[in-house]
Amino acid sequence: MSTDSSLPPAQLAARSGLSIPTLHYYEREGLIRSVRTAGNQRRYARETLRRLAFIRAAVRLGVPLADIRAALDTLPEGRTPTPADWANLSARWRVRLDEQIAALQRLRDDLSGCIACGCLSLETCALHNPDDGYAREHPGGNKLS
Structure with missing residues (x-):
């Protein structure tokens, strides 16, 4: 990378909308790379x-940074993602996003039922005990003392 076509952290931050500490964090996490000048300054x-x-974009979808790094690591020689790369990688994340949306819709629907019911029963409430999960985890019942 030649220094004339590279960006110092302040310019990269301004153009990307991210803070300099975020850039340094992403670099430590292996998401981006920089080179050092003779004066030991970062250039991207x-x-x-x-x-x-x-x-x-991936972070906005809720993709963990470890998954983003793993996806970027699949690209040849750390190449910058192309639109085709985005289509391929985001298709994998779409399934997870669809599952998260479905879970949130179920939660929303349970909340509406709970507001109408008002019971907040620890045994039957879909919010406090979804799918009777407590019974699966504690077979034979439980007594509060």
Whole structure:
């Protein structure tokens, strides 16, 4: 990476909308890379902007950074993701997102029922004891003392 086409942290932060500490954190986590100048200052390739856009989009989907790093590690030689890469990788995350949406919809629906009921029973309430999970975890009942 030549220094004339690279960006110092302040410029990368301004252009990406991320803070400098976030850039340094992403670098420590292996999501982005920098090189050091003769004066030991960080410089980032301009392509890092696309990589950061990819990371931000994935984070907004709720993808953990470890999963984002694993996805980026599948690219040849740490290449910046292309639109085709995004389509491929995001398709994997779509299943998880659909599951999260379904779980949130069930929670919302249970909440509506709970508001109408008002019981807040620890035995039968779908919010406090979804799918009677307490009975599965504690067979034979339990007495509060």
